[in-house]
Amino acid sequence: MPLLSVDDLHVRFRSRKRTIYAVNGVSFDLEPGETLGIVGESGSGKSVSSLAIMGILPRGAQVTGSVTLDGRELMTLRDAQMRAIRGKEVAMVFQDPMTSLNPVLTVGRQLTEVLRKHLDMDRNQARDEAVRLLDRVGIPRARERLGDFPHQFSGGMRQRVMIAMAIACKPRVLIADEPTTALDVTIQAQILELLRELVATERMALILITHDLGVVAGICERTHVMYAGAFVETAATTELFARPRHPYTVGLLQSVPRLDAEAKRRLQPITGAPRNMTSLPDGCAFAPRCRYATDESWNNVPELREIDPGHRVACWNPVPDAELAALDAGEGGGD
Amino acid sequence: MSIAAAEAKELETEQASGLYRDALSRLLRNKAAMVGVVVLVLFVLAALFAPLLTQHDPNVRVGPLASNPEGPTAQHWFGLDEQGRDFYARVIYGTRLSLLVGVVSVAVGLSLGLVLGALAGYFRGWVDSTIMRAMDLMLAVPAFLLAIALVTVLGRGLFQIMIAVGIVNVPIFARLLRGSILGNRETDYVLAARSLGTPGHRILFTHLLPNSIAPVIVQATLAMATAIIEVAGLSFVGLGPADPRFPEWGRMLADNANRLDQSVHLVFFPGFAIVLSVLALNLIGDGLREAIDPKLKD
C-alpha cells in the first residue's frame, strides 16, 4: 500500500466575481522513502496541491477528492485531528525562508514549539533536540544559535532552519515547495544535497515541487509534469529527460540553454502565456501554445494514458521519437 | 489563426480601463462612501441655499430671552436659543462657516504643504533636512494646541482662524508629498525620462506630481473633516470667530453645555450637525482610500 495516495484532487477558489480552477484532477501515489518531483510553471497548481494535502489552504478554497495517508482518509478529518498530522507525519518546507520564519521569535523557540507540541518533550529535552537538529542540517555553533533571530541568519542558513523544523518530528512525508528558488545558485546545490542526504538517512518520502527541471534531475526518482492544474506527463525522471512525450515537457527541456549545444543554435521558448484559470478548458489546456495540436486537442480533454511502461502522457498527439531526435540536433522550426 | 492571436483572445478577461476609471467605479460601488457623498451634498446645498431653507434670520430675535428656552415646535423646528433666535436657522447658517473653514483651511495647508514637500522630495540634501526638521517640530506639538497658540497670536478674525487651522495641516501634506516623490523618483520611468535628458521641472510636473495626487486627495478630504472639528473646538474654548454674525456650531455647544436639563436641543442639533458633516467627509475619504488601493486594508 502506498504511503500517501492522492486521488482526483480538485481545488477551486470561489470569490464573488469569479472562480479559479486551480487544481483539476490530480492523482498520484507516494511510496515510503520515494522521492517524487512535481514540475510546472507558476500558476500551474503545484503549490496549491501540496497545501491541499496539508489542509492549510486559505479560506474560500473548495477541495474535493481523496488524500489518504497509510490508508487513512485525511479529507474528512476535522482540523483538530489534522493538526496532529501536520508537522508530525507530513511536514512542509516553503519557498522563501526570509518570510516563512517568524521574525520576533528565536529560531530555538520556533524549533522547540513543534517538538513540544508533537513529541511532548519538556523544555530541556526540546532544547537539546533542537541543537541536534540544527547541527544535523549543517548550522555551525548550533547551541549558541538557538537564541538568535531569523534575521541574523543568511538565506541559506534560514532555509536549513526551515528544514530542521520540518524534519524535527521525523515525518514520513516531506513536501518541499520550491525550496531553492529564493536562494543563490551555489546555496541551491547545498540545500538540495542536504535534502538528498536527509531522505537517505531519515527514510523520508519527499515530494519536491519546483519550476526548475535541473532541480528534479539530481534528486527525484519519479517526476510529474504539471500544467494548468493537472498532470500532463509522469515518468521516471531519467525516462522523462531522455524521452519526453508531452509537447509541454519537450518545450520545457528545450527552453534550457545547453552547454553542449552549438553556439548558433536558437533557444526554443514556449510561445504564449500560461493559461487563464478562471474557466475549465474544453479541450487540451496546452493546445493554444502547442505546435502539435490537432482538432482533437481543441475539442476533447486528454487523460493520462500509459504509452510506455511507467510512462504516462495526457496528450492526443504526443511527440514521436523521430521528432525528438530532430529537435535535439537543433533542427525543427520555431515560430 | 496564429497562436499569438489565440492567446490574446483567451486572455481577454480583464481589460485595464485606465487607473482613474477603475478607482472611480470602485468608489461608486462603495455604499458607505456614496452615503457620505449624498450627505455632504445636502450640507453644501444647505450652506448655499440657506436663505431658501428658512424664513427666519439667524441673528434676529423672534422670541423671549430665556435661560432654559423651549425645544422644537411646529413653528420653530429646532426650537429657540437662549437669545430667542430661531435655532433651526442658526444651525443651517452654521453650515456656511464650517464648510467655508473646511475648504479654505485645507486649501491653505495643502498648497503650503505641497510646495514644501515637493521641494524637500525633489532637491533632497540640506533643503530636505531643514524642511523636514521644521515639519517634525510642528508635529511635535499636538495639533489642537498648535491651533490654539496660532489663534492666540494671530487673532480671532475669520481669515486668521482659517490660516491657523490650515497651518496645522502643512506638515501632514508636506510629508505625504515628499514620501510620494521619494518613492517615485527611483522608478524606471523616471530614470528613463532622465536618461532621455528631460529637464528636472518637467519630470516633477509631468511624472512625479500626477502620481502623488491620489493620496493627497484622500488626505485633503480627511483634513477637511478634522478642520471642522478643530474650528468647533476652538469655538468651544472661546477662540472661535469673534464676529457674532456667524453662527458657529462649536460655540453653540459651548454656550449651552450647562443647559442640559431643559434645553438639550441646543447642544443636540449643532452637535449632530458636526458629527454628520464630519462623518460624511470621513466616509468619502475612506472610500477614496479604498478605491485607489483596494489591497490596502487601512
Next chain:
Amino acid sequence: MLRYLSKRLITLIPILLGLSFLVFAFVRALPGGPAVALLGERATADQVAQIERELGLDQPVHVQYANYMGNVVRGDLGRSVVTRRPVTEELWQRFPATVELSLAAMLIAVLVGVPLGFVAAKRYQGVLDQSSLVASLIGISFPVFFLAILLKYVFAVRLGWLPTIGRLSVTTTMDNPTNLFLLDALLTRNWEALRDVIEHLILPAAALATIPLAIIARITRAAVLDVLSEDYVRTARAKGMGPAIVDRRHVLRNAMLPVVTIVGLQVGLLLTGAILTETIFAWPGVGSWMLNAIRARDYAVLQGGIVFFALVVVLVNLLVDISYALLNPRIRYR
C-alpha cells in the same frame, strides 16, 4: 540597539530646543506684547516696566532667549495672572488629575480597542468586522466635547446614575499620598472612596477614550490582517500548531509592533482632548486649567500648559521608540 537609541536621543535635542524657541516666540508675539500678556491687562505701568526689565526686552533677542531658557530650566514659568501663584506650582498640583484621567482613558482604549480590532480581523468581512469599521468611523467623527456632553446628558441628567462634577463627592474623604485618587484609594484601602472615585472617573474617561479607541481598533485590525497573510503564519499552521498558539505567539506578537507605535501617538490626542473634556466635567486637571487661562487671557499659564503638553508628548514618543526597539528583535539585535 544602543546606536538606535542614541540616534533617537540625539534627534530629541534639536526638537526640544526648537520647541522651546517656538514657545519663546509665541510669548513674544502675544497681543499687547509679552509684558502685558504675562501680567494681565490691569497691570500698572510700574509693573509693566519692571517685567520688561526682568525680561530684558531692551536686550538683543539671543540674550532674551538665553534668559528665558535659564528660567525655564530653573522651573520658573512665570506667575498666573488670575491666581498670582507660580505657574509651576499650580502645574504640579494639577497634573496628577490629568494623568489619572488620561491613563484611565488610554487603558479603556487599549483594552477594548485591541481585542475589537483583533476579532474584526479574524472574522474578516463578517458582521462584526463591517460594523466595527462603521462604528470606528462614527467614533472619530464625534468631537470629544460633544461626546462628553452627550454622556453627561444620558448618564447623569437623564438616568442619574453617575456624577458629573470633579473627582470626588463632597461628602467623601480620603488621604491622598500620590494625588492619583484611584491609586490612593487602593493604597489606603478606602473602599468607599474607591467606588466614589471610579464613579467620577468613568464618564470623562469614556468620553476621552472614544476617539483613540476607534483609531486603535482600526490599526489593530489592519495590522492583524497584514500579519494573517504572512508566510510565517502559514508555516506555523503547517507545523500543526493550534489556533490559540498561532494567534498568540505568531500573529499578535507581530501585529503589536505597529499598534504600540500608534498607541503612543494617541497621547497627544488624549492631552488635547483633556482640555475639552475636563471642563465639561469640572475635572481639576491641567486641561481645564488651560481652558480657563485661554478665556481669562492668562498667557503665563497658557505658556506653561503648552510647555507641559509638548514635553509630555516628546517624552512619550521617546518611550514609544524605546519600547518598539525592545519589542522588535530586528532593531534590538543589530
